Amino acid sequence: MNSINQLPFKNVLKHPVRTGMLLLMTVFLSFSAFAGTLIIKSLQGGIDSLNSRLGADIIVVPRNAQQGLQSILLQGVPGYFYMDKSVTEKVSKVDGIEKMTSQYFLASIGANCCSMPIQIIGFDPDTDFSVKPWLEKSFNGTLADKQIIVGHKVNAFEGEQLRFYGVVCDVAGKLDETGTELDNAVYCNESTIKTLIKASEEMGVNVLTKADPDTLISSLMIKVKDGYDIQKVADYINVHVKRVEAVKTQSMIEGISDSLERLSFVVSALVATNWVVVLIMLLITFSMVINERKREFAILRVIGSSKRSLAKTVLFEAVIIGVVGGGLGVLLSSGAVTMFSKAIEKKLGLPLLLPSFEELMCYAGLTVLLCAVVAPVTAALSAYRASKVDAGTVLREE
Amino acid sequence: MSLLEVKNISKIYGSLKALDNVSLKVEKGDWLAIMGPSGSGKSTMMNIIGAMDKPTLGQVILDGKDISKESSKSLTQIRRDKIGLIFQQFHLVNYLTALENVMVAQYYHSIPDEKEAMEALERVGLADRAKHLPAQLSGGEQQRVCIARALINYPEIILADEPTGNLDEANENMVIDIFRQLHKDGSTLIVVTHDPEVAEVAQKTIVLEHGKVAREVINNEK
Structure with a gap:
């Protein structure tokens, strides 16, 4: 001592x-x-x-699909909904929109055709501002057809392959963790998602419509110009564009x-x-x-x-x-x-x-x-x- | 000048006089026994001389200084520096080994020195039991640890309260032998006891009865 x-x-x-x-x-x-x-x-x-990941001020989805969107984003329940692509043109005419890009949702299933049940999100590389900033951190280049980027919690790594509805996709990268359900999603370009939607339709799975995938989108992500009231832009879309629902991202987050x-x-x-x-x-x-x-x-x-x-x-x-x-x-x-x-x-x-x-x-x-x-x-x-x-x-x- | 001079001290609890106008002197190197039946005031005397309590009246002059009016803090200092206490119940810290029990007294006094603490245990024949806890020692061994602890800081007075009260005859003799050796080495001893055999090995015995000094006996052995 x-x-x-x-x-x-x-x-x-x-x-x-x-x-x-x-x-x-x-x-x-x-x-x-x-x-x-x-x-x-x-x-x-x-x-x-989640707020920064979404990157959009307004998300336009088919009418009554807001709940589905929240389920995908917040509860990680794979889902899908579609609206006619012509909505894009109608919304683009609304005053105050700085940027706009379409996204496509598809849910894979736990069956032989798919490696795992998961949320698949397609985006348009030419107009996207919501997904690309995050993709660029883990993948330097342009996503080719049948190439996918996986969320942080998806059990797949670069160089591996995943199969959805019989279509084999190459894993090109893995995203950093966000802590949101988007960590369980897979991202691909517009062309790939359309191939997957078509394949799912052909298998008779996840079929909401028999429409040509080229005529469909799931959501429109909108960035509003500075000086414009986001709520007013959303309200305008809700009033003037039929069969859609414009959701103010901030309101969803505030909820x-x-x-x-x-x-x-x-x-x-x-x-x-x-x-x-x-x-x-x-x-x-x-x-x-x-x-x-x-x-x-x-x-x-x-x-x-x-x-x-x-x-x-x-x-x-x-x-x-x-x-x-x-x-x-x-x-x-x-x-x-x-x-x-x-x-x-x-x-x-x-x-x-x-x-x-x-x-x-x-x-x-x-x-x-x-x-x-x-x-x-x-x-x-x-x-x-x-x-x-x-x-x-x-x-x-x- | 006496090492310890108790001048007309009384200790009064309400209407009870535990000590009543007691005086005594102890010179350096003395061996004094204080005897008396239960309730005679022995323990009260021990607490006052041991700087654990203060008299209601009178003076206690230790090494030229009146300690009867000192503060609690000063009394702690006096206990630490001038008095080595030995108890009937040994009063060792149960979670410390024999060696640590000795060293803890060093710590409060100055700086713990394991070698010196070990030497103190050797003096009481317990070097081989240094790492044992009190519960692993016999009563006699615990008492010897208590003696080693009392000696470690070279006190002016070694004050023992019924040091053989809980010991068998063999251990009692061993403790008395240690006291003899300490006395021979020049230590000043005050032993409070009710055992005449322990008292008679001291130079002088003071017998207390009802809080008063009934008589003083000079013992032949010394």
């Missing part, structure tokens, strides 16, 4: 039951704080990512944001309640521990420990408990959130994107620091009582 710090360490190590109990409580604190933060931040990250806000409040309230309960439990436990240790403190006082030194010992023990419990809680909650992120995403119907490693480390550090501060605060009263132990009386009572 060469320093005062070893005394608290020894005490913590030599009393496994007491230490275990205190650690468990600190783990609860840390777990709830870190997991709560992680979930809220991941949801926020997912929504931000999610509202859900997120409510959810954040509930999660925060749960975390706060948990903290209050556990802090009271810690306070009581530290208090009980001090009663149990009166004799030990009396001995230390008698052999020369000052009151201040005794209080420091108790507080340092609490810091050790706080740091170790905080660290364990962070590890456990990281594991739990990572393990159940998909289930949380599905349950909440919201995209989830874990913060970056640096951000995670920062939150983890703050959580451990918080526990390292809170534990000695709850032990402060006990430390004060320890320092007030009347050594002579306690030892005489034995």
Whole structure:
């Protein structure tokens, strides 16, 4: 024993039951704080990512297909809907449109004809502004026919092949993670998606229409010119173009944001309640521990420990408990959130994107620091009582 | 000047006088036994001399300084620097080894020195039990660890409260032999006991009854 710090360490190590109990409580604190933060931040990250990924101010879809669009984007339910391509020309005449591009949706199926059930999104390379900026990060060039780029979570890699409706496609690249359901999608050019739609029609699968794929599109992504009111442009389309629905992207995101806000409040309230309960439990436990240790403190006082030194010992023990419990809680909650992120995403119907490693480390550090501060605060009263132990009386009572 | 001079001290709890106008002197190198039946005031005396308590009245002059009015902080300092305490119940820290129990006293006094702590254990014949926890030691061994802890900071006075009260005869003799050796080496010993055999090996015995000094006996052995 060469320093005062070893005394608290020894005490913590030599009393496994007491230490275990205190650690468990600190783990609860840390777990709830870190997991709560992680979930809220991941949801926020997912929504931000989705917002920037869509890249369009307005999405035009067939009337009544908005729900289908949200299912594809938010719940990862592969889907498809089509409208007549002539919509493109009608919408293009609307004042205030800076850029416009069409997209095509197709859902593959879990059958022999397809490698996996997945969302396939086709885009027009000549006019696209929504997909290409992201594609360019992982694929430098122009997508050839029957070439695909896969989302981050699709189990395929560059150089491999995937088969959809009997059509074999080469994987040309893999996108970075977005935390949205778009990570489960596959992207291809207009020509490829039309080939796939045709193949699916020929197989009698996913058939909504017998129309020629060349006459169909699923959605129109619109970028509105600066100075124009996006809502007004969307309203104009809704009024003047028949059988379509113009959805303001921001409104869709805001709808999610509202859900997120409510959810954040509930999660925060749960975390706060948990903290209050556990802090009271810690306070009581530290208090009980001090009663149990009166004799030990009396001995230390008698052999020369000052009151201040005794209080420091108790507080340092609490810091050790706080740091170790905080660290364990962070590890456990990281594991739990990572393990159940998909289930949380599905349950909440919201995209989830874990913060970056640096951000995670920062939150983890703050959580451990918080526990390292809170534990000695709850032990402060006990430390004060320890320092007030009347050594002579306690030892005489034995 | 006496090493310790107790001048007319009384300790009063409500209507009870645990000590009533007690005086005594201890010179450097003395071996004093304080005897008396239960409730005679022995433990109160021990706590006051051991700087764990203060008298209600009177003075305790230790090494020329009146400690009877000192603050709790000063008394801690005095206990740390001038007094080595030995208890009937040993009072070892149960999660520290024998060696660490000795070193913890060094820590509060100055700087822990493992070699010196080991030497203190050797003096009481416990070098081979240094790494054992108190629960792994016999009563006699625990008492010897307690003695080693009391000696480690070279105190002015070694104050023992019923040091053989929980020991069998063999261990009692061993502890008395250690006291003899300490006394021979010039240590000042005050032993509180109810055992006449332990008391009579001291130079002088003070008998307390009802909080007062009933008599003083000069022992022949010394």
